[in-house]
Amino acid sequence: MATPAPGDRTMQGPGNINCGAHVSVWLKMVTDLVTLLLVDDDPNILRPLRLLLEPEGYRVLKAPDGQAALAAIATERPTLIVTDWMMPRTDGVGLCRRLKDDAATADIPVVMLSAASPPYPTEPLWDVLLPKPTLIARLIREIRTLLKGRGSSASAHALKR
Secondary structure (H helix, E strand, O other): OOOOOOOOOOOEOHHHOEOHHHHHHHHHHHHHOEEEEEEOOOHHHHHHHHHHHHHHOEEEEEEOOHHHHHHHHHHOOOOEEEEEOOOOOOOHHHHHHHHHHOOOOOOOOEEEEEOOOOOOOOOOOOOEEEEOOOOHHHHHHHHHHHHHHHOOHHHHHHHOO
């Protein structure tokens, strides 16, 4: 097999098959997926939510608290965030405040999940408040509604399901 020239990004598969087109299609599919960031300090909530949302066509990222969520948002901008209210380090309200205070993240829709009533701020910090526990069908319906309102091409992929 010939050595690729420097800067050549063509990938060769078995039998010298050019895989570049397949990689491009795969990358397009991944970037077209709606990315949800789930934020909760309870892994017994995060794992089932991820397992229920991924088959709906969403790419799911997880964070154990608001501080970790902010770090994740800095590297991968999610399409939508689902967060718990009561968490260590930075809680859901603090996370929402930080998101709304930053022009780069202020437009990310947020679903707040809470077993208790979070303090209601004078200005809206989240788009939807759902009780915890909540029915997964209701959460999915709210996610779809928020994404539909954004009108992004990534949203259309998940909304077809």
